Amino acid sequence: MQRLFFLLTILGTLVPGLAHAWWQPDWAYRKPVTVDAGPKAGAVGGDPGRIPVLLRLHSGNFNFEGVSDNGADLRFVAGDDKTVLNHQIEQFNPLLGIALIWVDVPALTAGTPQQLWMYYGNPKAPASGNGQRTFDPDYSLVYHFTEPGVPSRDSTAYGNHAQTAVPALDGSVIGAGARLGSMPLMLPASPSLALAAGAPFTFSAWVRPDSLGAQQVLYARRDGANELLIGIDQGVPFVQVNGQRSKPGQPIQAAQWSHLAVKADKANVALYVGGRPAVSLATALPAFTTAASVGADAPPVASGTATLANFTGAIDELRLSRTARPDALLLADAVSQGSESRLAVFGADEQQAGKSHFGFIIAAMPLDAWIVVGVLGLMMVLSWIIMIGKGRSYGAISRANAQFMQSFHEAAGAPLDHLSRNGKLSASVKADSSLWRLYDVAIDEMRRRHDRGYDLNAVSNATIGAIRAAMDGVMVRESERMSKRMIWLSTTIEGAPYVGLFGTVIGIMLVFVVAAMAGAVDINSVAPGMAAALLCTAAGLGVAIPALFGYNWLSSRSDAIVADMAVFVDEFATRLAEEQGDGRQMRPVLQQA
DSSP, rough: OOOHHHHHHHHHHHHHHTTOOOOOOOOOOEEEEEOOOOOTTTTTTTOOEEEEEEEEEEEETTTOOSTTTTOOTOOEEEESOOOOEEEEEEEEETTEEEEEEEEEEEEESSSSOOOEEEEEEEETTOOOHHHHSSOOOOEEEEEEOOHHHHHHHHSSSSSOOOOOOOOOSSSSSSSEEEEEESSSSSSOOOOGOOOOGOOOOEEEEEEESOOOOOSEEEEEEEETTTEEEEETHHHHHHHTTTTOOOOOOOOOOTTTEEEEEEEOOSSSSEEEEEEEEEEEESSOOOOOOOOOOSSOOOOOOOTTTTOOEOOOOOEEEEESSOOOOHHHHHHHHHHHSSOOOOOOOOOEEEEESSOOOOOOOHTTTTTHHHHHHHHHHHHHHHHHOOOOOOOOHHHHHHHHHHHHHHHHHHHTTTTTTTTHHHHHHHHHHHHHHHHHHHHHHHHHHHHHHHHOSSSSSSOOOHHHHHHHHHHHHHHHHHHHHHTTTHHHHHHHHHHHHHHHHHHHHHHHHHHHHHHHEEEEHHHHHHHHHHHHHHHHHHHHHHHHHHHHHHHHHHHHHHHHHHHOOOOHHHHHHHHHHHHBTTOOSSSSSSSSO
């Protein structure tokens, strides 16, 4: 048992080190990022749900050392250190010490802060940033305005790229932006941007008017008599649907960035300024299939309708959604995308020190894998206890049998009951030797027959048969005692691989289900779970193989002890027949003390 306790102690010292294993061993550094939408941080007043969170890296929170020049080795992992989060790099310039990265947070809540891990420091890692996965499928258009001199490109999977190019603007609220005024930014008339009557819709953008002019249109869409206009009149944002305009609400300032949003459902069209409700219209949107215009009125303008003036100023982070976004999400966008955001807080960088591949696998193990490994661990402990106990027991029996046989042979020529009378055998031999127990039952049988007046001068064949039968019975009981709990070893040998295989199958099923739900099918998202699932099979084999070797070794020792007992029974019966067999006139079988 001391060896077992020592083994468990060694394993116990290893477990704490494995518990801190990283997501993958090829990444040298990581930085904790806490996303907190609660009242003391982001203060969004609700649960935004799935949201692309903007992370601003600069020299004050990140030193840009150890990361690749284009940020290709950046990876974002959820707080469980297993789930890879989608991200898109809008800007990454290590020379200037600036980076803007959008990270897809699956479920942001105001009640509980979430910790993310930003991994970096792997020069061999390929780029994995993808805006099509970072923004959920309800975003039908997202412009970051990062490509100067060319039409703006859509970051979503719908590919709603702009039809016209507008002048670029450096130093926007989020990286680069675009200047409006001289020409409109035309959006395509694609099926993904079409709206049915009463369909949900959300528009959001950062705007900075150069001056507070009259009737400036920011977003316009016309389809026959149907119209949707979003604009600014003397610094007051408004929304207009089929000639019905919202009442004046919260104004914005010239030469300052403001976040404007409009969302519509089946009954209302609401305008948000700075992420907070400003005004609304009790109407639903009409149907639209035509192209929309940003910064200028959209043709065709119905007869008798005045054309609005162009918006003169800057725009950034234009988004269209085919759903009515939650108020908490719009507020989170407004408060987190600005330079004074408190939604994301960065911790100190951590460097990996000697992390093994096995530690990476341990870190990726889900709950079901831990349950399987726990069951296999219990099987391993029990099998090792049995093997160690049986090994010590068989060793004691073999040593005691050897000492007994030595004494038995030295007593050759003396009466057979000599060893039971002289008291020279030690207590340990009598306690451990199976041969002594065979010998003792044979002598007892002979004494009982002598006490009854039988076999006074010679031992009959019937007596020899009865003695042999008694010894055979003891031999059977000794064999049963030695084989006790050996069935557990055979069960471990046959069952442990199946238990491990069961864990592997369940683990692989969960990997594919989670990957399908998250929409992530790259190797970095499925490899950790696959490795952890395969660890269950390896653990099953690791339990079964030592049990197999131990079972075979113990079986051979048990067979040797049984063979020694069978030989002793034959030897005792032969010696009894030769010395005191039936028909021979010899001294009494048992001498009186």
